[in-house]
Amino acid sequence: NAGVTQTPKFQVLKTGQSMTLQCAQDMNHNSMYWYRQDPGMGLRLIYYSASEGTTDKGEVPNGYNVSRLNKREFSLRLESAAPSQTSVYFCATALDRVYEQYFGPGTRLTVT
């Protein structure tokens, strides 16, 4: 029972490169979320998926896309990375929208 897993743990990109961050959960949760965490800014919601088959924008969606591949997996894609996207990215899941969220270990991304 791994809970919430994220890959990769670390990534360095050059400006303009693309990449996909992967998130998988074995908790049978319906809702999944992507956050970024920056010093002094707390956690900011990028996108979320309230249930399989749906995705919605959060607070800071520009420059990102998401795919809810199935109930278990929710990926975050950066099509053309920018230095402003240097951050730590967290995936989280919840049984349903209003309940507590469980977080993955994070991906530390640096864009040069």
Next chain:
Amino acid sequence: AQSVTQPDIHITVSEGASLELRCNYSYGATPYLFWYVQSPGQGLQLLLKYFSGDTLVQGIKGFEAEFKRSQSSFNLRKPSVHWSDAAEYFCAASGFQKLVFGTGTRLLVSP
């Protein structure tokens, strides 16, 4: 707009002393409330949650929190802090389809 405020950015407590971290929320109705802890380089771990009922809730690692509707507060407490409690603490409240997080309080524990 829904919001969660943690007024203290940093707090330093001596090991063995008591701790209280403040959290205030602004919502149309009483939301579900949560406290999370984040150790350096780690993800967030749920400490405790309040949905309804008893306004004093117990969590893991000896933490507790008290919901006060009249003050729109959900403060986190621990009677005796250990050095391993040094971390960042986030208060959160459930809104429509998502959680709203405070900006966090960093706890430093002095010997």
